Amino acid sequence: MITAGVDVGAKYAKVVLVENGKNVLTRANGIVEFDVWKSATEVFEKASLGVGLKREQIAQVVATGMGRKIIHNKPPINAVEIVPEVIADAKGTYHLIPTVKTVIDVGAEEGRGVKVSENGGVRDFVINERCAAGAGTFIETMARALEVAVEDMGPLALKSTKAIPMNAQCCVFAESEVVTLIHSKVQKEDIAKAIHDAMASRIASMVLRVGVERDVVLIGGVARNPGFLPPLRKELNTEIVVPEYPEYAGALGAALLALEMEEQK
Amino acid sequence: MAQVKEYPTEPLKIWNEAKDLRRKYYEDYLTAHERGGLRWAGGAWSFSAIPAGLGEDVYCLTGEPYGATAAFFKDFTAKCHDAVEASGFPRTLCAYMRNYWGSVLLDKYILADGTIVDHYPTPDFIWQDHICCSHGKWYQVVKWLEEKKGKEVPMYCVDVSVGYPMDKPLEEYKIDYIVQQLNDGIEWLEKVTGRKYDDKLLCDAVWNEIEATRLWAEICTLNQAVPAPLDEKTMYSLYVMGTLMKHRPECVAFYEKLKGEVEDRVRRGIAAVANERFRVITDTQPPWGFLQIFREMEKYGVVSLGSLYTYGLIGMWEYRPDGTWAPRELPPTKPQTREEALKMIVEWTVHRPEWAHTYLPEAKTKMMVSIVKQWKVDAVLLHYNRGCEGLSLHIAENRLGLLKAGVPVFPFEGNMGDEREFDLPGTLARLTAFFASMGLKKLRE
Numbered sequence A: 001m002i003t004a005g006v007d008v009g010a011k012y013a014k015v016v017l018v019e020n021g022k023n024v025l026t027r028a029n030g031i032v033e034f035d036v037w038k039s040a041t042e043v044f045e046k047a048s049l050g051v052g053l054k055r056e057q058i059a060q061v062v063a064t065g066m067g068r069k070i071i072h073n074k075p076p077i078n079a080v081e082i083v084p085e086v087i088a089d090a091k092g093t094y095h096l097i098p099t100v101k102t103v104i105d106v107g108a109e110e111g112r113g114v115k116v117s118e119n120g121g122v123r124d125f126v127i128n129e130r131c132a133a134g135a136g137t138f139i140e141t142m143a144r145a146l147e148v149a150v151e152d153m154g155p156l157a158l159k160s161t162k163a164i165p166m167n168a169q170c171c172v173f174a175e176s177e178v179v180t181l182i183h184s185k186v187q188k189e190d191i192a193k194a195i196h197d198a199m200a201s202r203i204a205s206m207v208l209r210v211g212v213e214r215d216v217v218l219i220g221g222v223a224r225n226p227g228f229l230p231p232l233r234k235e236l237n238t239e240i241v242v243p244e245y246p247e248y249a250g251a252l253g254a255a256l257l258a259l260e261m262e263e264q265k
Numbered sequence B: 001m002a003q004v005k006e007y008p009t010e011p012l013k014i015w016n017e018a019k020d021l022r023r024k025y026y027e028d029y030l031t032a033h034e035r036g037g038l039r040w041a042g043g044a045w046s047f048s049a050i051p052a053g054l055g056e057d058v059y060c061l062t063g064e065p066y067g068a069t070a071a072f073f074k075d076f077t078a079k080c081h082d083a084v085e086a087s088g089f090p091r092t093l094c095a096y097m098r099n100y101w102g103s104v105l106l107d108k109y110i111l112a113d114g115t116i117v118d119h120y121p122t123p124d125f126i127w128q129d130h131i132c133c134s135h136g137k138w139y140q141v142v143k144w145l146e147e148k149k150g151k152e153v154p155m156y157c158v159d160v161s162v163g164y165p166m167d168k169p170l171e172e173y174k175i176d177y178i179v180q181q182l183n184d185g186i187e188w189l190e191k192v193t194g195r196k197y198d199d200k201l202l203c204d205a206v207w208n209e210i211e212a213t214r215l216w217a218e219i220c221t222l223n224q225a226v227p228a229p230l231d232e233k234t235m236y237s238l239y240v241m242g243t244l245m246k247h248r249p250e251c252v253a254f255y256e257k258l259k260g261e262v263e264d265r266v267r268r269g270i271a272a273v274a275n276e277r278f279r280v281i282t283d284t285q286p287p288w289g290f291l292q293i294f295r296e297m298e299k300y301g302v303v304s305l306g307s308l309y310t311y312g313l314i315g316m317w318e319y320r321p322d323g324t325w326a327p328r329e330l331p332p333t334k335p336q337t338r339e340e341a342l343k344m345i346v347e348w349t350v351h352r353p354e355w356a357h358t359y360l361p362e363a364k365t366k367m368m369v370s371i372v373k374q375w376k377v378d379a380v381l382l383h384y385n386r387g388c389e390g391l392s393l394h395i396a397e398n399r400l401g402l403l404k405a406g407v408p409v410f411p412f413e414g415n416m417g418d419e420r421e422f423d424l425p426g427t428l429a430r431l432t433a434f435f436a437s438m439g440l441k442k443l444r445e
Helices: A036-050 A085-096 A136-146 A150-158 A171-183 A188-207 A229-236 A246-264 B015-035 B063-072 B074-086 B095-106 B133-148 B172-193 B199-224 B232-245 B249-268 B292-298 B308-312 B338-349 B353-359 B361-374 B395-404 B424-437
Strands: A002-008 A012-019 A023-031 A060-064 A102-106 A111-116 A122-127 A216-219 B038-042 B058-062 B108-110 B116-118 B125-130 B155-159 B278-282 B302-307 B317-319 B325-327 B379-385 B409-414
Touching: A002 A036, A002 A085, A002 A246, A012 A036, A012 A246, A023 A036, A023 A246, A060 A085, A060 A246, A085 A102, A085 A111, A085 A122, A085 A216, A085 A246, A085 B424, A102 A188, A102 A246, A111 A188, A122 B424, A136 A150, A136 A171, A136 A188, A150 A188, A171 A188, A188 A229, A216 A229, A216 A246, B015 B038, B015 B058, B015 B232, B015 B249, B038 B133, B058 B063, B058 B232, B063 B074, B063 B095, B063 B108, B063 B232, B074 B095, B074 B108, B095 B108, B095 B133, B125 B133, B125 B172, B133 B155, B155 B172, B172 B338, B199 B232, B199 B249, B199 B302, B199 B308, B199 B325, B199 B338, B232 B249, B232 B292, B232 B302, B232 B308, B278 B361, B292 B302, B292 B424, B302 B308, B308 B353, B308 B361, B325 B361, B353 B361, B361 B395, B379 B395, B395 B409, B409 B424
Parallel strands: A002 A060, A102 A216, B038 B058, B038 B125, B125 B155, B278 B302, B278 B379, B379 B409
Antiparallel strands: A002 A012, A012 A023, A102 A111, A111 A122, B108 B116, B317 B325
């Protein structure tokens, strides 16, 4: 039986097709534009048609992510069920790494910490409130201020060994702080490291509210940023595992939940 | 959509009476001078029975419920905040206080139904107590603001910082410390109003307050029933009588009648939320401009049974020898003299549960855990209320205590009286995630 999970995030839509809850047939992603339904549909069709499947050949679709309601019971995707991100994150990550106890999901606009139960459920969770200063958008904004491509920010940060504090707790004020550092002739790599350190500090402080238990797994698009992992490890004083496709963990969880729903019919 | 059991439900018969009583309260204060009466202002926690000895035509306006009423009407409260900030006060102060000050600054008075009346009705005197850092200064600023309008408003404040009698009675000298201030206060009231003080009226008012606050605790206890006869959103319109006029006979009569109706609902199995299947409590004041979160919860079959705030701000409670948290026993007899009345009301008031956490955060956790057990609560929603430092104090520690006791907790940030600090879609999204983590699905749109 083939099921699909669609994670309609703030910046990217991600689709995973799974066969019998075990084999991942395909993964696809694409930027979410103003027409969220259209963007999600395009990614869904890219994934399904890419492996020669029509919608009717997919037994069940579950949606998650910020834009999940937009594709709920709406053709052509027809996601019959929608689940919050923390539920999908826990499910997908548990499938990938069954020893997981804590999931840290850092996406474009939200950071989340999830305590995972024995069976891949949610024991407790925390989500950052209001400000993007603990999410991927923060790095993008700072990359613009530094005139650096966002994908270069992580490698640039790794070149620095200096610890420059960034105190602002708000994305807008932090940008002002970066501009001040630029005017003070601080090296770009040192500013890049300061940005990653500050973000790691915010995420760590949020996750610590629910407690950190090993194994700790980092998922979400920001998990691909090599500059973010070292300061997060340092802040949490623990090893952190990053799965192979960290940005797809939520979509995978949704696909697995879709299978459970089909089996319960 | 999932199917769950449906309980019978029906509106409260006393609902319109509650609305009328509240409307009349604000109007009575507004028109007191037209009838030769007196007006006073102070906090809902103040010893409101004491000014009652000045006569039956003495009307009060308690600041926190007024601030909450203003908060419900978002356009008005936004103007209040603008006025306060334009006067140089920061937006981090108590949101109720800012609504109140804003109302004075705008020279507008808002009634319970949202009607805005020109000219803020200046009190004849202020009768306040120091329950938190904001309350200590609240009316000092009101006095300044009135002075700027050329009005002199005398003010008296009672210091109540004597601790909380959690496990043992308070020492006599602490009780005497407050009693003496109230004695001095009565002399002060006579001096500033030119009226002769009537101890008989004082004794009546003290007994009214004790009866009303005991009755409210009894009503809250009835919500232990499954299905719950009352939901928290409805309770806000009922507990408020105690915050406005806990010392008045109308309040006692209202709560007696309400108790009878709620007992009847329990007997007949009438639910507040027809599809009740998950019971929560909250904590501290809600974001008053966004009470639709309670209706959203009902779509999941979730009923909010109240909170330590709704139960313990007005209700008086105690731990029984068997460890249960129960309505506090009435004193054996009604007071007959001023001395008896003052001592009785002080001893009664220092047991107000909402005071406990300012001294002992673990006391609040203990009370909440008792509510969870006795009211059969499945989870607790904690409002990290940026608008009230007093009641948010130690709330993160309470969260840890509840988690340690095995109680699922959903914390959310907001502000009881400043809509700029509450993110409705974000909170609802997180609440949805919490309910999903509890295994709840939406029952209806």
